[in-house]
């Protein structure tokens with residue numbers, strides 16, 4: 078689809094959503110907290126063309142929330158919906174307080190040496206003894222598969238790292254949606270089509286995972 082067409086379609090969707098009656102969120106079976114990485118004084122990674130990670134993550138998070146507004150299955154709460162910095166403890170703390178089903182943090186990647194590094198990685202906490210580790214790993218594998226297929230990008234596999242998401246008490250992953258340090262990928266990450274597709278795939282995959290129920 079040409080990008081002008083997709084922008085028009087998105088605008089139409091936004092207008093229609095704006096006129097629809099407010100949905101009741103209480104009756105929805107799933108509650109998910111989506112975290113837009115960085116924010117405020119912390120830009121995160123900055124690309125060759127000046128794209129800031131905090132802006133890319135916020136747009137994708139807002140798209141996910143927007144798509145969920147009239148979805149009868151899922152409620153999406155954002156850790157931030159504007160350009161502000163929120164400490165990591167507060168981000169996971171919100172998910173814990175709400176007793177969310179999942180905590181999903183969205184980031185964009187940087188490679189300090191290889192400008193050519195590209196593709197998607199889904200990260201899980203390296204604390205494999207945590208109760209939520211098996212479910213987090215399963216969600217990570219599913220997201221990795223769905224995102225790389227839908228976007229046609231390099232599948233870098235899931236990664237284990239010591240991350241703040243270990244403070245979340247529910248299944249949790251951190252998604253690196255692409256490399257801002259790769260100028261070609263940076264240009265893609267700035268487009269509406271890429272951001273909208275990432276958001277759509279994340280939301281659909283989360284629902285697919287939650288529908289399966291605990292294993």
Ligand SMILES: [Zn+2]
Nearest residue numbers: 114121184185
């Ligand atoms: Zn980041």
